[in-house]
Amino acid sequence: xxxxxxxxxxxxxxxxxxxxxxxxxxxxxxxxxxxxxxxxxxxxxxxxxxxxxxxxxxxxxxxxxxxxxxxxxxxxxxxxxxxxxxxxx
Numbered sequence: 001x002x003x004x005x006x007x008x009x010x011x012x013x014x015x016x017x018x019x020x021x022x023x024x025x026x027x028x029x030x031x032x033x034x035x036x037x038x039x040x041x042x043x044x045x046x047x048x049x050x051x052x053x054x055x056x057x058x059x060x061x062x063x064x065x066x067x068x069x070x071x072x073x074x075x076x077x078x079x080x081x082x083x084x085x086x087x088x089x
Contacts, residue, residue, distance in 0.1 A: 005043065008050045020047040 008016060023044040027037060 008046050011050075013051065013054055016047050016051055020044055020051065023047070 006015075011019070023040045026032060027040060027044070032040065
């Protein structure tokens, strides 16, 4: 991972998840030096935290949209409104 790494917050969700998958695969192979493993693990933790935060925000937004869709339509009480019967006379 000697290449310059992008800031996690500047990455799309997909980019971050793909990078995290690559990191996990490389760590699972077990052929990295200790320092490189620690560096990748730290990057993976940062990516995972960002992904979880984004998912949480998306879940909250979806719930808001569902709540809006399920909310009863606004109705107005017109029983105390003045009569308009004289308009047609």
